[in-house]
Amino acid sequence: MGKTMEKKTFTIKNELGLHARVAAMLARESGRFKSKIFFERDGMEVNGKSLLEILTLACPKGSKITIRAEGEDARGAVEGLGILIEDKFGEN
Amino acid sequence: MSVNEEKKMTILKGIGVSPGIAIGKAYVIDRLDAKKVTPYKLEDSKLVAKEIKRFKKALKESEKQLLKIKKKLSDYEGIESLYIIDVHSMILRDQMLINDTIRTIKNKRINSEWALRMTIDKYRKIFNRVEDEYLRERISDVEYVGQRILRNLAGEKHEAISDIGEDVVIIARDLSPTDTAQMKVERVLGFATDVGGKTSHTAIVAKSIEIPAVVGLEKVVREVKNDDEIIIDGISGFVIINPDPDILRRYEDKKKHYQVIEESLLQYAVLPAVTKDNYRVDIGANIEFIEEIPSAVAHGADGVGLFRTEYIYIDKKQLPTEEDHFLSYKSVIEDKGIKGATIRTFDLGGDKFFSGHRVGRETNPQMGLRAIRFCLREVELFKIQLRAILRASIYGKTRVMFPMISGVGEFRDAKKIFNEAKDNLVAAGVPVAKDIELGIMIEVPSAVMVVDELAREADFFSIGTNDLIQYVLAIDRGNAQVSYLYEPLHPAVLKLIKHVVDAGHKAGIKVAMCGEMAGETAYTMILLGLELDELSMNPLAIPRVKKIIRDSSLWESKELLKKVMTFSTAAETEEFVRNYMIQRFPEDFPINEQ
Numbered sequence: 001m002g003k004t005m006e007k008k009t010f011t012i013k014n015e016l017g018l019h020a021r022v023a024a025m026l027a028r029e030s031g032r033f034k035s036k037i038f039f040e041r042d043g044m045e046v047n048g049k050s051l052l053e054i055l056t057l058a059c060p061k062g063s064k065i066t067i068r069a070e071g072e073d074a075r076g077a078v079e080g081l082g083i084l085i086e087d088k089f090g091e092n
Numbered sequence: 093m094s095v096n097e098e099k100k101m102t103i104l105k106g107i108g109v110s111p112g113i114a115i116g117k118a119y120v121i122d123r124l125d126a127k128k129v130t131p132y133k134l135e136d137s138k139l140v141a142k143e144i145k146r147f148k149k150a151l152k153e154s155e156k157q158l159l160k161i162k163k164k165l166s167d168y169e170g171i172e173s174l175y176i177i178d179v180h181s182m183i184l185r186d187q188m189l190i191n192d193t194i195r196t197i198k199n200k201r202i203n204s205e206w207a208l209r210m211t212i213d214k215y216r217k218i219f220n221r222v223e224d225e226y227l228r229e230r231i232s233d234v235e236y237v238g239q240r241i242l243r244n245l246a247g248e249k250h251e252a253i254s255d256i257g258e259d260v261v262i263i264a265r266d267l268s269p270t271d272t273a274q275m276k277v278e279r280v281l282g283f284a285t286d287v288g289g290k291t292s293h294t295a296i297v298a299k300s301i302e303i304p305a306v307v308g309l310e311k312v313v314r315e316v317k318n319d320d321e322i323i324i325d326g327i328s329g330f331v332i333i334n335p336d337p338d339i340l341r342r343y344e345d346k347k348k349h350y351q352v353i354e355e356s357l358l359q360y361a362v363l364p365a366v367t368k369d370n371y372r373v374d375i376g377a378n379i380e381f382i383e384e385i386p387s388a389v390a391h392g393a394d395g396v397g398l399f400r401t402e403y404i405y406i407d408k409k410q411l412p413t414e415e416d417h418f419l420s421y422k423s424v425i426e427d428k429g430i431k432g433a434t435i436r437t438f439d440l441g442g443d444k445f446f447s448g449h450r451v452g453r454e455t456n457p458q459m460g461l462r463a464i465r466f467c468l469r470e471v472e473l474f475k476i477q478l479r480a481i482l483r484a485s486i487y488g489k490t491r492v493m494f495p496m497i498s499g500v501g502e503f504r505d506a507k508k509i510f511n512e513a514k515d516n517l518v519a520a521g522v523p524v525a526k527d528i529e530l531g532i533m534i535e536v537p538s539a540v541m542v543v544d545e546l547a548r549e550a551d552f553f554s555i556g557t558n559d560l561i562q563y564v565l566a567i568d569r570g571n572a573q574v575s576y577l578y579e580p581l582h583p584a585v586l587k588l589i590k591h592v593v594d595a596g597h598k599a600g601i602k603v604a605m606c607g608e609m610a611g612e613t614a615y616t617m618i619l620l621g622l623e624l625d626e627l628s629m630n631p632l633a634i635p636r637v638k639k640i641i642r643d644s645s646l647w648e649s650k651e652l653l654k655k656v657m658t659f660s661t662a663a664e665t666e667e668f669v670r671n672y673m674i675q676r677f678p679e680d681f682p683i684n685e686q
Contacts, residue, residue, distance in 0.1 A: 020179045020230050027182060050188040051179065052215060055230050058222035 006074040009066045014088040017060035020051075022089040027051040029081055035071025037081075048081075099320070099334040103403070105383070106309035108329035109290050110298035113347035114282030115340070118320040118333075119260035120313060121271065129242065131206035134197075143197050147204040150244035155184050157240065161274065176233070176268060176293070183237045189215075205245055212238045232287075236268050261322040265313050267294040277301050282324040284312050284331045298326075306331050328383040337570045341558075342378075342630070345608050349632035357635040361392030365627075365638045367620065371646035375638065376434065376628030378606055382423040388631040389429030392638060395489070396433035397628020398554070398606040399424050401477065402440050411473075417480030425488040432489025434554065434604075434628070435481055436533060437474070437506075439463045439495040458568070463496035468505050478513040485525035492528060493554055498536040500545050506530075507549070533606070535559035540588045547599035554628070555592055557607025561585055579662035580609045581618070581669060586657065593622055604628055613680060614673050616640040621653030640677060 012018060018026070030037040030048040037048030039057060041064065046053035048067065059065055065085075069077040134140050162177040183189060189211055196207035212234060219231035259279055264271065265286045272293070280303060288294050288307035298305030304326030316322065316333055323332040323343045327350075332339060365373045376397020377388035388396065404412045404420055424433045441454065441462040454460035467474035481492055494506045507530055517524055532539065532546055535556035539546060547553070561580055562569055569578040579585070589605070596603035604626035609615055611629025613636050619627060620641065629637065652672060659665045674681040 016226055017224060019226060020233055021175045024175070024179045024182050047188060050186050051182045052186045052188050052234065055227070055234075056215065056218040058219070058224060058227045060224040060227065 004072070004074045005068065005070050006078040007066060007068045008078050008082060009064055010082055010085045012059045012061055012063050012065065012085065014091045015061055016091075017063065018054060018057065018065075020055065022084075022091075023054040024051050025084060025089055026081060027054055029084060030077065032080070033069065033071070033073045033077040035069040035074045035077050037070075037077055038068045040066040040068065101336050101339065102315055102333040104284075104309045104312055104315065104331045104333070106284070106306040106312075106329050106331060107289065108304075108326045109288070109292070109295035109307050110283075110303065110305040111326045111350075112282070112302070112304035113326070113343055113350050114261055114304045114322075114324040115343060115347060116259055116261045116281040116322060118263050118316045118318055118322045120316055120318050121262060121264040121267075129205040129209050132203050134201045134203065137201075140198055140201055143204055144194055146245065147193065147197065147208070147241075150204070150241050151184060151190065153244040154237070154240045155181060157244075158184065164274075179233055180237050180240075180268075183234055184241070189234075189237075205242060208238060208241060208245075232266060233268075261324055263312055263316045263322070266292070267297070272297045282322075282326065283307075284309055284316075284322065284324050286310055286313055327387050328381055330381060330383070341570075341608075345611070346630045346632055349611065349630060349636070357639060358391075360635045360638040360642065361390065363392070363638060363642060365394075365641040367641055367645050367649070368643070369645040369647055371620070373620065373624065373641055374604070374626035375634055376604065376606065376626055377430075377631045377634065378628050379424075379631070382420060384631065385424065385427050385429065388634075389427070391631040391634040393430060393631060393634055395431045396424055397604055397626055398493075399433050399435045401436060401438060405438070405440070412476075414476045414480050417477055418483050421481050421484035422487050425484050425490055427488075432491065434491040434493050434531070434606075436493045436495055437464070437477055437481075438467055441466065458562075464494045464502055464506055465496065467494075468502065468509075471509055474509060475513045478510050479517060482514055482517055482524045482528070483522060485528050486523050490525055490528045491531055491552065493531045493533050493552075495533040495556070496536055496559075497532045497534075497546070498538045499542055500549065503532055503546060503549060534592050535563065537564045537588070540564075540592055543592050543595040544599070547595045547601055550601060552602045552604065553592060553596050554604040554606045554626075555589060555624075557585075557589075557605060557609040560588065560607070561609075564588060579666065580612070580615065581656070581665040582662040583657070583660060583665065586618070586622075586653075586665075589622055589624075590657075593624060597623070602626065611637060613637055613640050614670055617644050617649040617652050617673070617676075618656065618669060620644060620646060620649035621651075623650075636680065640680065643677065 014022065027049055038045050039048045039054060041057045041059055044057060046057055048054065057065065067078050067081050134143055158177055158181050162174065192211045193207045196202065196210050197204060215234050216231050219228055222228040259281050261282045261284065262280055263284050266288055267283060267285060282303050283294050283298050283305040285294050285307045286309050292307055294305055294307050304324045306324055306326055306329050309331055312331060321334050323335050335343065365375045374394050375392065376395050377393035378398040379385065379388055379396055380400035380403045404417055421435060441457045441460060461469065481490065484490065494503065497503050510530060514524055529551035531552035531554060532550045533556045534540060534553050557580060561578060564584060565577055565582060567574050567577045569575045593603045602625040605619060605624050606628040610619065610627040611633030616637050617640065627637065656665050656668060659668065
């Protein structure tokens, strides 16, 4: 299997947005995949495996982020990260 | 002059996030300030590799420490902030942070500290642009991690915070779980921090271990030095640095009452202070900051029985304006939760006014040029305060009380100045209330001797027992050598109080008490027996005092007083009253309470 590229846009739904704990969850999840992972918001794109970089995106509730993964497990990465976001990171 | 007296009292206002009063020595958590880091060039390219190694070693050390802290933290139950340690660990391992810094070391041939600082600065700039306040605050996590790395680069193992030997008040810019995890919590009396809000980590930890905390003080780290005496009032959000002896005593009193207050007592707060045989006592609150009013209302004060106005003068760069005074008095007077306020005019020495120039140094300031004496000397300054009170008087029931009156002459002089100020305002078309009462704070023994004459000219009395007892027994209670002689139940004191109440009632005016004695439950029945019309005390004491009043009768209290008046020593009286109260209210006076 060659390299694939997956891309999908999500809306942040949890109350405090991408705060430290959830950003850490995302970075950790990204780290599980071999693919290169990028998060993009409003034209700014960052390394999805870096907690710091994710934090700099500063996504409040309601913001849209696009997740792009490049590599053999790109599909699984976008899906896995998407579940976290859709699930509001397990927060109420 | 002792060292203590030379330290200037400073009052800071923040957000009270965990209630209670803490008094103790400051322990300042002084972080390695990234701004103080200095750059140096690595002249030799061999040094660059060495420097990168040094940086990586510091990272490793930092991570080890975090793991250790995490392990320790997980031993504590109920601390939900473990994840922050994970976040800090992740930042520490963050490829962007590491690569950025290493690249800077290489490209600029510069030391690790400076390179790290540049990385952190870069992120700070990015975070500063963030609109969402919560997310913007996350830079503090990056800074914590940065500080930890810097500490390790400097070869420092830990902050000494775990080695605290005595009980302390923790002063910091902010506290992270890594900080609190390293503390021996049983040594910590309270927290005061520069940043943070009601949901900050500092607030959560303080509430969970039930110690007072004030956050958002902005400059507490700058103002406090290690070992400074600190008061933290987690209820009103004040932090007082190096309090003067009066304030310190007042807060010790508050603290004592706060510790004993329980939920079940608060039910008495809303009930009127009426004895079983229907004798009603007004309950006042003694306050000095308008921020204390909600607490006064919550604890069941009918009114403000003593509003101390000194705070308006303290801690200001210049003299307060009439507007400063006015706004403060208006807030107290117009508050819907209380039925009026008794405002005591300026009660300090001139040194609090002019920082030394205009008034000479006094060897015995307690008996020097202070309170009404100072006001009668500096009439124009006095009038600023009086005009403000007069203007505020239209917003609610207003009483004005002059402190340290020693005889009829002084009261007449004060009244005359008051009336001049009033007439001038009226002439200028400024509305003032018609029914302002003018009273006397009875605290100088000579005033008691001429109290019949004073009663004919005053609208009310309020007995200031703190000073009255000191003056009449010639005891400086701040002096540990003689403070044992400070005996509120000394027969002489009881006779003086009785004399004042009788004279007041004969003249048809009300007599209040606003000293600490009024809030001391062991004395409540004695004070009932003395037939005081109002007891004004620190707000936290109110529910307990109300409970005693509601469970007593005037008749019984008078009998107790009658008995006590036959004793000739304070010791006998004290012992008798204590035993009586222990038997009468076993729940409220546990035997071990001294």
